[in-house]
Amino acid sequence: MYDSPYPAAGGSAPPVAVEAARLVYDGLPLFDGLQLELPPGEITALLGPSGVGKSSLLRLLAGLEAAAEGRVHDGAGGPLTGRVAYMAQQDLLLPWLDLVGNVVLGDRLRGRRPDRPRAEALLAEVGLGDRLRDRPAALSGGMRQRVALARTLFENRPVVLMDEPFGALDAITRHELQALAAEKLAGRTVLLVTHDPLEALRLAQSVLVMAGRPAQVEPPIRPAGPVPRDPGDPLVLQGQAELLVRLGRARSTA
Numbered sequence: 383m384y385d386s387p388y389p390a391a392g393g394s395a396p397p398v399a400v401e402a403a404r405l406v407y408d409g410l411p412l413f414d415g416l417q418l419e420l421p422p423g424e425i426t427a428l429l430g431p432s433g434v435g436k437s438s439l440l441r442l443l444a445g446l447e448a449a450a451e452g453r454v455h456d457g458a459g460g461p462l463t464g465r466v467a468y469m470a471q472q473d474l475l476l477p478w479l480d481l482v483g484n485v486v487l488g489d490r491l492r493g494r495r496p497d498r499p500r501a502e503a504l505l506a507e508v509g510l511g512d513r514l515r516d517r518p519a520a521l522s523g524g525m526r527q528r529v530a531l532a533r534t535l536f537e538n539r540p541v542v543l544m545d546e547p548f549g550a551l552d553a554i555t556r557h558e559l560q561a562l563a564a565e566k567l568a569g570r571t572v573l574l575v576t577h578d579p580l581e582a583l584r585l586a587q588s589v590l591v592m593a594g595r596p597a598q599v600e601p602p603i604r605p606a607g608p609v610p611r612d613p614g615d616p617l618v619l620q621g622q623a624e625l626l627v628r629l630g631r632a633r634s635t636a
């Protein structure tokens with residue numbers, strides 16, 4: 383029996399465990415025997431050099447990597463099927479649907495009657511209550527990522543996988559959306575892939591660095607204090623400097 387250090391709290395967000403993950407592209411293992419633990423109800427950030435395999439690992443967790451081997455489970459050996467939402471860097475909004483239509487898309491694809499009032503309430507929560515009937519083309523990049531966040535929250539899954547969701551935004555919009563995401567995702571088990579050490583230290587209870595080929599995930603850093611942390615906090619700034627050193631080391635082993 384797998385002995386998780388992060389037992390699932392009854393009825394709430396589960397931990398996520400990856401065991402013996404292996405993925406080979408073009409005959410070369412990207413990772414092999416990779417282990418990973420995500421604590422329940424917390425945000426974990428995953429950093430690492432470009433090409434090390436972060437997005438591939440995220441897709442493996444989402445069940446989207448057909449070629450991968452290994453085991454992904456909820457810490458008690460159960461599958462994560464139906465408990466995972468995925469948010470990509472591109473907002474993936476459909477241009478012919480209005481904002482409500484984009485948020486309820488998952489329900490429609492599953493053949494369920496869309497809960498439009500809940501979608502409208504979520505759009506209002508992310509600050510778009512007065513744009514419900516707009517098409518995505520009428521929005522800024524930051525607004526579009528707000529819609530993508532509302533759509534992710536609409537799925538109401540206890541596990542959320544995010545692949546550089548704020549990477550394409552300007553610094554101020556990114557800062558605002560990070561705070562919004564931290565507030566709205568509280569209590570869920572989140573894996574956030576990012577290239578930004580400051581984003582990781584602002585939002586995450588655990589920070590992981592992925593390095594090497596085949597890649598491994600290094601032991602977690604657990605910065606002190608509640609999230610979102612103040613970017614000007616001396617501990618955050620010091621953590622950022624240390625993380626940059628670790629990332630430099632990780633790149634030299636990639």
Ligand SMILES: Nc1ncnc2c1ncn2[C@@H]1O[C@H](COP(=O)(O)OP(=O)(O)OP(=O)(O)O)[C@@H](O)[C@H]1O
Nearest residue numbers: 407408412430431432433434435436437438439577
């Ligand atoms: N479907 C695929 N077929 C072959 N190689 C692939 C495939 N998908 C990814 N790769 C390769 O696997 C490696 C890891 O890709 P991945 O996107 O997971 O890295 P990453 O760490 O997320 O990179 P980045 O930070 O640049 O987004 C890269 O060298 C990439 O070219």
